[in-house]
Amino acid sequence: MQTLYINSQNRGSFLEVIKPGVAALGFFDGVHLGHQQVIKTAVKMAKKRNIQSIVMTFSPHPKEVLGNQKVDYLTSIETKKEIFQKLGVDVLYLIEFNREFAVLKPWQFAQNYLVDFQIQHVVAGFDFTYGFRGQGNMETIVADGLGCYGATVIEKIHFKNEKISSTRIRMAIQHGNLSDLPNLLGDFYRTNGVIRNVKKGMNICEINVHERCLLPNYGEYEVEAEIDGFTFRTIVYRIPEDPYVLYMLFEKQSVLPRHHQMIKLKWIDVSIGKSNKLELEII
Numbered sequence: 132m133q134t135l136y137i138n139s140q141n142r143g144s145f146l147e148v149i150k151p152g153v154a155a156l157g158f159f160d161g162v163h164l165g166h167q168q169v170i171k172t173a174v175k176m177a178k179k180r181n182i183q184s185i186v187m188t189f190s191p192h193p194k195e196v197l198g199n200q201k202v203d204y205l206t207s208i209e210t211k212k213e214i215f216q217k218l219g220v221d222v223l224y225l226i227e228f229n230r231e232f233a234v235l236k237p238w239q240f241a242q243n244y245l246v247d248f249q250i251q252h253v254v255a256g257f258d259f260t261y262g263f264r265g266q267g268n269m270e271t272i273v274a275d276g277l278g279c280y281g282a283t284v285i286e287k288i289h290f291k292n293e294k295i296s297s298t299r300i301r302m303a304i305q306h307g308n309l310s311d312l313p314n315l316l317g318d319f320y321r322t323n324g325v326i327r328n329v330k331k332g333m334n335i336c337e338i339n340v341h342e343r344c345l346l347p348n349y350g351e352y353e354v355e356a357e358i359d360g361f362t363f364r365t366i367v368y369r370i371p372e373d374p375y376v377l378y379m380l381f382e383k384q385s386v387l388p389r390h391h392q393m394i395k396l397k398w399i400d401v402s403i404g405k406s407n408k409l410e411l412e413i414i
């Protein structure tokens with residue numbers, strides 16, 4: 132999958148080289164089951180028309196730019212790319228969201244980023260909005276492009292009578308409600324990190340995680356860890372003294388974690404009462 136990093140300055144340079152396509156529109160944090168429905172529909176429609184499938188998304192999150200709010204992302208750009216690729220997307224258009232872009236009127240966005248980019252069809256969810264103050268929506272999008280493209284609206288995908296959304300998933304993670312996540316994300320929640328210290332005698336290693344990724348609340352969790360392609364179930368702890376470090380037990384594993392190694396974690400569930408060994412030993 133190719134990625135085009137687009138902003139208002141370099142926009143023009145792409146117009147001669149881009150090809151027609153069907154575009155899925157949205158921010159897509161977490162790439163949950165609702166997002167996947169939007170993207171899969173765009174991929175299917177593009178295949179049928181024999182043109183490229185596109186995800187058109189924005190970075191950073193509009194709330195960071197307009198609301199000066201820090202957003203703890205569910206998925207980094209790199210993780211999003213991996214998932215889009217698996218879903219069969221041909222090209223990612225990553226548009227820089229800044230104050231200049233945010234004030235575009237809905238019709239200006241439609242003209243400058245959809246019509247000019249030869250988008251033949253757009254796919255988005257029932258609640259997608261665009262343009263200054265989010266004034267454009269799926270009822271206005273075709274008219275804003277003067278009928279140059281068509282549009283497909285994806286109906287609300289829900290679980291237990293409530294919309295699946297990035298916000299709902301963030302809340303579930305923050306509250307440590309991890310076991311429902313596969314019903315929302317289609318998979319367990321994942322976090323990547325790097326081993327920063329190994330305490331061999333204690334069978335504990337310390338993992339540094341990126342400060343901008345959302346982590347479950349402080350506590351003890353059952354995870355599946357992957358190091359060098361080797362996976363095993365174990366326990367990690369998150370403690371308030373060091374919020375972006377995870378402490379992982381590796382006893383009974385045949386792998387010995389090493390300093391600087393990359394580690395991938397799948398969060399399985401809270402793990403109540405399985406062990407309080409770490410609290411006794413590190414605090």
Ligand SMILES: Cc1cc2nc3c(=O)[nH]c(=O)nc-3n(C[C@H](O)[C@H](O)[C@H](O)COP(=O)(O)O)c2cc1C
Pocket residue numbers: 156157158159193197232233234235236240258259260261262263264265266
């Ligand atoms: C050209 C453009 C301008 C936007 N301007 C605003 C804005 O002024 N205020 C705002 O809250 N969101 C603005 N947004 C963000 C959208 O309302 C919406 O959050 C974004 O397109 C992602 O869609 P999604 O949240 O449905 O994924 C803008 C989006 C686009 C594409």
Ligand SMILES: Nc1ncnc2c1ncn2[C@@H]1O[C@H](COP(=O)(O)OP(=O)(O)OP(=O)(O)O)[C@@H](O)[C@H]1O
Pocket residue numbers: 156157158159160165166168169254255256257258259285286287288289294295296297298299
């Ligand atoms: N549950 C859903 N069913 C159908 N479409 C959805 C669903 N959730 C999101 N979409 C669509 O996916 C695209 C990306 O949406 P967006 O990134 O706003 O997701 P969100 O989960 O609604 O996020 P947030 O909770 O931050 O509002 C949009 O086109 C949106 O309408």
